[in-house]
Amino acid sequence: MTAQLIDGNALAATVRAEVAHRVQALQARDVQPHLSIILVGDNPASQVYVRSKVADSQQTGLSATLERYPAELPQAELLARIAALNADPAVHGILVQLPLPPHMDAHAVIEAIAPAKDVDGFHVASAGALMVGQPGFRPCTPYGCMRMLQSIGLHDLRGRHAVVIGRSNIVGKPMAMMLLAQNATVTVCHSGTSDLAALTRQADIVVAAVGKRNVLTADMVKPGAVVIDVGMNRDDAGKLCGDVDFAGVRQVASWITPVPGGVGPMTRAMLLVNTIEAAERAAA
Ligand code: GUN
Numbered sequence: 001m002t003a004q005l006i007d008g009n010a011l012a013a014t015v016r017a018e019v020a021h022r023v024q025a026l027q028a029r030d031v032q033p034h035l036s037i038i039l040v041g042d043n044p045a046s047q048v049y050v051r052s053k054v055a056d057s058q059q060t061g062l063s064a065t066l067e068r069y070p071a072e073l074p075q076a077e078l079l080a081r082i083a084a085l086n087a088d089p090a091v092h093g094i095l096v097q098l099p100l101p102p103h104m105d106a107h108a109v110i111e112a113i114a115p116a117k118d119v120d121g122f123h124v125a126s127a128g129a130l131m132v133g134q135p136g137f138r139p140c141t142p143y144g145c146m147r148m149l150q151s152i153g154l155h156d157l158r159g160r161h162a163v164v165i166g167r168s169n170i171v172g173k174p175m176a177m178m179l180l181a182q183n184a185t186v187t188v189c190h191s192g193t194s195d196l197a198a199l200t201r202q203a204d205i206v207v208a209a210v211g212k213r214n215v216l217t218a219d220m221v222k223p224g225a226v227v228i229d230v231g232m233n234r235d236d237a238g239k240l241c242g243d244v245d246f247a248g249v250r251q252v253a254s255w256i257t258p259v260p261g262g263v264g265p266m267t268r269a270m271l272l273v274n275t276i277e278a279a280e281r282a283a284a
Contacts, residue, residue: 001223003253006148012265015147016060019272023061026279033279035064035093035119035271036085040078040104041071046097053095056268062275071101078104079112086114092279093119095271116281119274122170130177137274142175144266145207145228146182152255154205154226157184163200165189165216165243166209171230175207196220208243218248226255230263 026033035057039050050066057064069078078096085091094117100106110118115125121139129136154160162184166172172188179186184205189196191210197220200206208216209230221227231243242259250256257263 001252001254003227003250003256004152006152006228006255006257006262008144008148008257008262008265011148011151012144012269015266015269016056016272019062019269019276020060022276022280026276026283027061029283031279031283032090033062033092033276034090035062035095035275036091037064037066038069038078038081038094038096039066040069040073040097041101043099046099050097052268053271056272057275060272060276062272073101075104075109078109082109082112086112086117089282091117092282093117093275095120117278119271119278120170121174121274127169127174130174130181133181137278138178138270139170139174140270140274141171141209141230141263141267142178143270143273144263145175145230146178147270148228148257148263148266149182149205149226152226155182157182157205159185160204161185161187161202162205162207163187163189163203164207164209165193165196165200166207166211166230168209171209172207175209179205179207191215210243212243213241214245215243216249217245218252221249221252223252224254225252227253227257228263229257229259231259232264 037050054064054066085094094113096109110122115123118126118137121137126136162179164172164176167190176186176188187199200220201222205226207228213233227249229242229244233241235241240260
């Protein structure tokens, strides 16, 4: 069997079109949805990410501003700026790009964002809402993965076993919660899990989110399984690759997400979904 590709670029375009439609509906009510992005310091990767977040927003009709501050910015000043954005009714979403400079406490900064504007879904209130099944904002990467599963007809996951490899606060843990909410049976593993292959071989759905190449190889995958690759690594030739041995696993799985062109574009698209959702809630 050769797996079919879940095309993240194509699905993200569909999601962006849905967002653009919702933006127009709000604009018709004289509400301009707005995302405020804060970048502290000059991390090169972060600069690329924030620029694409602004461009993505504007492409769908959302307005977005990027505020840049020097790496030496005192944390108190950042917190004061966040407080001002929290209080500004024209701002619907606030995103502080990570990583922050070492003198800052990223957790304290994220907790300063009003939960109603936490479009990254990183606030404890957002994590708590997800855990107890209340509306909140979902972290964009796992949210995008769920949308990818939906796109291939996997809505209710009752009777299916999902194995998540990786336990980060922004991918693995929320991913597990979202899969549970769709009634999947969920196993969360990590790099220290013994006999990982014995677990992944039972899985109908495998989500690999470790940040290491070849975490999932063909021998670890049940024939017909669906494989979602969250990884973003470089191979020996410097080419972008995921956590999954794509060429091998593709021969075993029924569906697989490519890297690039898989989860990455969906993560970006789901930020737009969260932002329009924040604006709609504020306008309700
Ligand atoms: N740095 C890398 N990915 C992300 C993200 O999704 N959100 C924020 N705020 N920072 C990041």
